[in-house]
Amino acid sequence: MIGNDIIDLQLAAHQSDWQRRGFLEKIFTKSEQEIILNSRNPFQTVWLLWSMKESVYKAFVQQHFRRFFNPKKLRCRLFDVNRGTVRINGIEYSTRSQVDNKFIHTIVSADAFFLLRIGNSNRQEDVYQSLLLAFSKHCGFQQTDLQLKKNAIGIPKIYKDNILLKNSVSISHHGNYWAFAFTN
Amino acid sequence: MTNIDLIASLKKIVKPYIQNEVAFENLTEETDFINDLKINSANLVDVVLDVEDEFDIEIDNESMEKMLNVKAAIEIISTKLNSK
The missing domain is CATH 3.90.470.20 (4'-phosphopantetheinyl transferase domain)
Incomplete structure (x- = not known):
């Protein structure tokens, strides 16, 4: 299984208002919200964590054949901008991200190749x-x-x-x- | 509120986020927000927040989990309205 997610930051800034009331609370756990609000670039961190959740969600759906919409169920830990983990249903997935000023990309793969x-x-x-x-x-x-x-x-x-x-x-x-x- | 009224309200709510006009024009209970209307998954959060504001209800995470299509959304809104 494999999952990846890319975000065009210019479009994300236009499509979504992450500062909208309730937005962060619906998507992110308390500890994720802290990571975002304490980061130097909260906008970038919102989309970095989102791409981590999305990539793991895609891989998860490939394994379990069931769709759902509950981003909080996917819990992120961030080691640095390029590395993190996302936990869902007791399983932890390692993610690799690439952060550019134009886009953010995250990939998760169970296969080494x-x-x-x-x-x-x-x-x-x-x-x-x-x-x-x-x-x-x-x-x-x-x-x-x-x-x-x-x-x-x-x-x-x-x-x-x-x-x-x-x-x-x-x-x-x-x-x-x-x-x-x-x-x- | 009847299901027809609910669908009409929901249609207004999702309109700013849809990326497939044809599917939007032909919206039915079976319409899927992401696969058919091509709503960006991050914008699905906006749909949920707009639904909460419009109907003055709170959509908990367990309910939101199922909100992938019109039918599920209508069922969730009806249930929440009836328990108000």
């Missing part, structure tokens, strides 16, 4: 094509033999000649940034 790409585009089709190209090169397949489809609960899956491949895939797209990752 995976391929991650981050890029620029606001078109979903570009992301899908880039993913299939990278995947075909990585596996030595013909890109034209591959299809990308989302299953009933929205998890992306890669098919070769209409046969489901077992690689875990995670796609993330926000504003002008996209990222995808897949396991070996």
Whole structure:
């Protein structure tokens, strides 16, 4: 299983008001709120923790096939801007984040080997094509033999000649940034 | 409030956050906020907060957990309104 999440910070600033009454309390635990409010850049920390929760949520849904909306159930610990853990249902996942002044990206993977790409585009089709190209090169397949489809609960899956491949895939797209990752 | 009234109010609430006009125009109880309306997951928090303000109710985390589609949202709002 693999999960990743990217946040276009310019779009996040426009789409959400993290200082809105009730916003932090709905999403973040008390200790997460403290991390945010005591940080040098609370805006950045809000979205760093959010991307950690989202990436782990995506990986969790891949494992458990059940969607839900309860960000507080995913509890973050932050070691530094690039490393943290997220705990849910007694299981702790290690996350790796990349913080730029334009975007924040977090990835979690149970598999040691995976391929991650981050890029620029606001078109979903570009992301899908880039993913299939990278995947075909990585596996030595013909890109034209591959299809990308989302299953009933929205998890992306890669098919070769209409046969489901077992690689875990995670796609993330926000504003002008996209990222995808897949396991070996 | 009937379900029709509730859906109409909910439609007004979600409108600023939707990214799929067609799905929004054809909204039914089965419509999924994220998969169909393409509401950004961080904006789902705004939907919950707006619902709380509009109906003067509190949506606890256990209820929020299920609020992924119109049907679940309507059920939660009705339950909270009835227990007021």
